[in-house]
Amino acid sequence: MPPDQVDLSLLSLPLQSALLLAEMAFCLLFGLLLLRHSLLTPRPAAGWLALILLLSTLYLVPWAAGHLGWYGRDGYRELLFYVPFQQLLLIGPCVYAYVRALLNPGHRTRGRGWWHFLPALVYLLYSLVMFLWDAFAAGSYSFYGDGRDRDLDPWYQTVGFASLLIYTLLSIRRYHRYRRDIVSEVSYSDAITYRWVRRYLLLLLLLVGLRLTFLIAYPDFGSFGQKFWYYLAFGAVSMMVAVAGYTEAIRREASGHLAVPELPGPEPPETEKETPYPEMDAADLADWKIRLTTLMDEQQPHRNAQLNLTDLAQQLGLTRRQTSAVINREFACNFNDFINRYRIRAVSRAIDRGEHRQRTLLALALEAGFNSKTTFNRVFKRETGQTPRQYVASLAKK
Incomplete structure (x- = not known):
């Protein structure tokens, strides 16, 4: 074709490419929004999600x-051939880092945590060596002599x-522990x-599990076109995690008072589990149950929407561990349900x-310590077996 003519075939846009390009543009847009958010706020979770969306966009390029x-x-x-668009060894560690940063805002990846990214770095160096060899040493296709993209090699995909x-x-x-x-x-x-987050992880698990199963059992399964549906999914x-993650980042910024606390570390060894509260016997627990009940009735700490276990322990004059023991053993529930x-x-x-x-039911709920209508309705139905409006209607019939 003469150099002054345009290859019109480049201007045609198949449906498959149009759909994938739309998804790529969407993910890239939200990735940039999250990157900007992470630079303006001291929360690394948004930065990790921005990187995940960028990697997902690149993954769809081939x-x-x-x-x-x-x-x-x-x-x-x-x-x-030479740009490693499909960074499969990098997406996984980034997903894990994002979940950890989201569920524990104080977490920072440092030290041994960066070892998770070593395989991806090795593959990047491998790709760079291939390019340098073909471009400057061999002077022709060497690594790509068979005309196949190395990102799509069965061993790398698997x-x-x-x-x-x-x-x-x-x-x-990590999420279930949280x-x-x-x-x-x-x-x-x-x-x-x-x-x-759980929905995203389960969907990702389903997609990855199916893809890996077919790669192992049927490495030559399907044509290029048939795999399009997997990439579309x-x-x-x-796109789903982009919207949910960005919404969460904005919501957390707007209601930062509902902080995610530092959670306890791994559980103690089995020998320590046998007597987790050696400093409190049955009589002590019964006595502190009465004191806790009195505190709740008189001071009503539950009206504090930000109340946490540490706050209640300080008001009661016990340690967090002791307060948790009183609630778990004497009231047979966890702290959240108790409050x-x-x-x-x-x-x-x-x-x-x-x-x-x-006054509205929502106003009563907020005064009692609830932080949202959704939570109030869910807990009210769980505790009473009725929605708030059903409860009001039942009183009117009496």
Whole structure:
């Protein structure tokens, strides 16, 4: 083709490429928004998610470009060959780092934590060596003599997806540990449970698990076009976490008072578990149950929407560990449920006095210590078996 003519085929846009490019643009946009947010606030979680979205965008490049026919064009083919777009060994550690930073804002990746990124660094160096050898030593295609993109080699795809699978499982384990511990630490755990994180991780686990299964069992399964649906689904999942993660970053900035506390470390050895509260016998626990009940009735600390275990322990004159023992053993519940029961009781009494006729149910809930209508409705239904409006209606019938 003469140099002054434009290859019109480059201007055509197949449906597959259009859909993938739309997902890439979406992820890139939210990635930039999150990057800006991370630079303006001292929260590393937004930065990690921005990196995940950038890597997800790059991951889709070979398939979007492939449907455009770039692998068959000089210049474009070399770009796809030598730039390692599919950083599978990097996505997994970034997902794990993001989950850790989100669930523990005080966490910083340092020291041995950076070893998680070593395999990805090795692959980047491998890609650089291939480029330098072909460009300056061999002077021709050497590593790419077979015309295949090394990012798509079965060994790299298998190792990469295995890595992503492992880090997704580690992230799920970290999340479940967080959900287990947070209800024993704060009275507003519903506001910081991040259920969307669990959904994202489970969807990612499903996608990665299926892809890895087919890579191992059927390494030559399907054509280039048939795999498009997998990449489209991957992009959709990335878009979901982009919206949820950005929304959470903005929400946390707007309501920073609902802080995620430092959670306790790993559980003690089995020998220590046998007598976790050796300083408190049954008589002590029963006595402190009475004192705690008196404190809750007279001082009503549950009306503090930011109440946590440390605050209550200080008011009671016990350690966090002792306070937790009293609540767990004498009231047979965790700290979050214990405080919310008092809040529900306060709202119920206010309704019984007819205060809901002068004020909204939400106003009563906020005064009792709840931080949102959603949490109030959920806890009220769980504790009473009725929604707040059903409870009001039942009183009107009496």
